[in-house]
Amino acid sequence: MTLAPEVLHSAEATTAELLKSLIDLGMAFKDQEQIYARRLAPTAIRDLVVTDLPDAATSLADLVAEFQHDLLPLCKNEASPQFLGFGDTGDDPAALAGSLLAMFTQQNLINQSFDSPSATFVEIAVLRWFRDLIGYASPPLPEVSTVWTAGGVVTTGGTMSNTIAMMLAREHRFPGTMQSGVTDPGRCAVVVPRGIGHYSIRSSLAWIGCGNAVIEVDTDGFRYDLAGLRHALAEHRDEIMAVVAYAGDSRTQTVENLRAVHDIVRSKAPAAWLHADACWGFMATFSPTTRRLVDGIDLYDSVTVDPHKVMAVPYAVSALVTRDVEALRAISSHSDLIMQEDFAFGQVTPFVGSKPWSSLKLWMTMRAHGRHGLAALVERRFATMRDFVMAVDSRPRFLRLHNPDLTACAFLWLPPSTDLTAPDLNRINDVNKRIHGRLLADGEWYLHQFSIPDPGVLSLGEQLHPLRFMSVNHRITTAQVQGVLDEVDCLGLQITRETGPTKESRR
Numbered sequence: 001m002t003l004a005p006e007v008l009h010s011a012e013a014t015t016a017e018l019l020k021s022l023i024d025l026g027m028a029f030k031d032q033e034q035i036y037a038r039r040l041a042p043t044a045i046r047d048l049v050v051t052d053l054p055d056a057a058t059s060l061a062d063l064v065a066e067f068q069h070d071l072l073p074l075c076k077n078e079a080s081p082q083f084l085g086f087g088d089t090g091d092d093p094a095a096l097a098g099s100l101l102a103m104f105t106q107q108n109l110i111n112q113s114f115d116s117p118s119a120t121f122v123e124i125a126v127l128r129w130f131r132d133l134i135g136y137a138s139p140p141l142p143e144v145s146t147v148w149t150a151g152g153v154v155t156t157g158g159t160m161s162n163t164i165a166m167m168l169a170r171e172h173r174f175p176g177t178m179q180s181g182v183t184d185p186g187r188c189a190v191v192v193p194r195g196i197g198h199y200s201i202r203s204s205l206a207w208i209g210c211g212n213a214v215i216e217v218d219t220d221g222f223r224y225d226l227a228g229l230r231h232a233l234a235e236h237r238d239e240i241m242a243v244v245a246y247a248g249d250s251r252t253q254t255v256e257n258l259r260a261v262h263d264i265v266r267s268k269a270p271a272a273w274l275h276a277d278a279c280w281g282f283m284a285t286f287s288p289t290t291r292r293l294v295d296g297i298d299l300y301d302s303v304t305v306d307p308h309k310v311m312a313v314p315y316a317v318s319a320l321v322t323r324d325v326e327a328l329r330a331i332s333s334h335s336d337l338i339m340q341e342d343f344a345f346g347q348v349t350p351f352v353g354s355k356p357w358s359s360l361k362l363w364m365t366m367r368a369h370g371r372h373g374l375a376a377l378v379e380r381r382f383a384t385m386r387d388f389v390m391a392v393d394s395r396p397r398f399l400r401l402h403n404p405d406l407t408a409c410a411f412l413w414l415p416p417s418t419d420l421t422a423p424d425l426n427r428i429n430d431v432n433k434r435i436h437g438r439l440l441a442d443g444e445w446y447l448h449q450f451s452i453p454d455p456g457v458l459s460l461g462e463q464l465h466p467l468r469f470m471s472v473n474h475r476i477t478t479a480q481v482q483g484v485l486d487e488v489d490c491l492g493l494q495i496t497r498e499t500g501p502t503k504e505s506r507r
């Protein structure tokens with residue numbers, strides 16, 4: 001959509017009129033089928049965009065026109081039904097409304113009394129809804145008299161929520177570290193599943209002074225190998241500060257055996273903090289039919305949720321909720337400058353000073369859907385995933401790596417005449433990497449790619465580079481499911497023609 005010049009350049013156009021016209025522009029962008037209107041090399045974009053600050057002022061109308069002409073066509077539209085690699089569509093109408101209103105009202109949740117009289121309580125309401133979905137008990141409302149009885153904290157993303165969880169783990173293991181600093185990083189180890197964890201855990205340990213003490217345990221089908229977990233806990237008992245389980249890992253979204261992991265950790269390493277990263281798995285709590293997938297999550301000490309991944313809300317919003325409603329007291333900070341009041345979220349949000357009203361878009365979205373609407377949202381995504389699985393399984397040159405638990409499916413394209421009994425993994429990985437590269441360069445479709453240990457489909461434990469489809473976007477229909485598979489097949493065949501036959505077919 002191009003804004004009409006009369007709107008942009010009319011001398012009488014008020015700020016409000018101009019801003020209203022930008023909503024049309026934003027919606028047209030989200031509604032477009034395309035992911036990108038234009039692709040350029042990074043250096044070409046650098047040279048286009050990175051300029052000196054001019055001395056002269058530019059009118060807002062001219063800036064919007066320049067944005068439309070130069071920047072917007074290069075922007076990624078993740079709400080496009082052809083963007084099939086992630087789920088951060090940010091297109092829920094109520095969430096967009098909440099984002100706009102939060103921007104206009106400019107509340108600052110660092111304090112409550114003068115800074116965010118009502119916003120603070122919207123945040124508390126949302127945290128209590130999250131706790132309820134997870135299965136954590138919350139105190140009766142009259143007992144909610146401080147931020148420490150809210151039972152969680154809204155953050156900027158899963159990385160920050162996980163970092164705060166690791167701070168809680170550290171303080172739980174070594175009370176007083178907030179004052180004394182870390183004295184024995186060797187005893188701050190965190191157990192994670194090998195090869196499938198998210199880097200935020202390792203990074204957060206470095207950020208909070210715990211070093212690089214990650215203990216990786218082997219996996220079986222993208223979940224902890226439970227015997228391996230028992231063994232690691234026994235072997236490293238004195239070093240372990242926390243155990244992390246993924247309710248939907250970042251690659252295949254496989255949900256951990258949460259209850260079994262809990263039972264093992266509580267019996268073998270009872271002092272360890274047990275954290276569930278449910279950035280993805282949170283969506284399973286929306287519907288009674290999918291809730292069983294995260295059975296036992298309410299037994300964990302803390303849970304990360306990441307609504308910008310699973311609730312179609314714009315960036316950036318996540319939350320950490322804790323089983324012990326007052327757990328965040330242990331890592332609070334105080335200042336006599338500001339925040340000397342019971343409902344100041346500034347006291348319980350590490351790393352953050354001024355704090356935006358990110359929870360308004362959640363409040364709007366959750367109210368607009370209601371429990372039933374949220375359930376319908378997740379059930380639709382699961383139905384789309386079932387369609388994808390059927391489609392991929394019906395095609396001879398495609399190989400699925402797993403049975404999807406949630407909304408992600410990793411698969412490989414196999415060159416013709418691949419011998420499944422002695423597959424040429426280098427060749428298969430190479431072709432799949434090239435397919436991904438071409439998809440990215442063309443910009444018409446998007447599938448994600450990563451490396452992952454083979455769960456046993458070709459050669460157990462070897463690194464694979466599959467493509468990944470995700471079924472979060474509500475605009476995906478059979479047309480996109482078939483369309484992207486046709487495209488992958490076509491690119492794969494083209495690449496094998498260009499690069500020659502496989503090792504197996506030469507034999």
Ligand SMILES: Cc1ncc(COP(=O)(O)O)c(C=O)c1O
Pocket residue numbers: 156157158159160162198200246248249250251277279280306318
């Ligand atoms: C399992 C998991 N945890 C944490 C994160 C980090 O979330 P964010 O990008 O919101 O910081 C991701 C992101 O993909 C993830 O998949």
